[in-house]
Amino acid sequence: MSINFKALLLSALILPGLGQLYKGEKIKGAIIICLVNIFLLAALFLVLQGAGQIIAGKAGVADINSILEALSTKNTSARWLLSAFFGIWIFGVIDAAKK
Secondary structure, eight states: OOBOHHHHHIIIIIOTTHHHHHHTOHHHHHHHHHHHHHHHHHHHHHHHHHHHHHHHTSSOOOSHHHHHHHHHHHOHHHHHHHHHHHHHHHHHHHHHHBO
């Protein structure tokens, strides 16, 4: 099995889905790009929402350990979204490497 290094590098280092676009798989590349962006932006929104409550003082935390604990307990769904992001990223890299 030969490896398409240019497509692999595009998907691994620039944006997942670009390798598929480079190979001519336009629909698969567009779907991967959309899913990656949706999952990453949703996770970022949830993390910033939790951090905003801490910064505004609603959580009542004082030191860095309690801030990190508050963020880790409130953002379990953000962990799932980031896991889905990394899963799609790995799939995109492996799929782009295939010729």
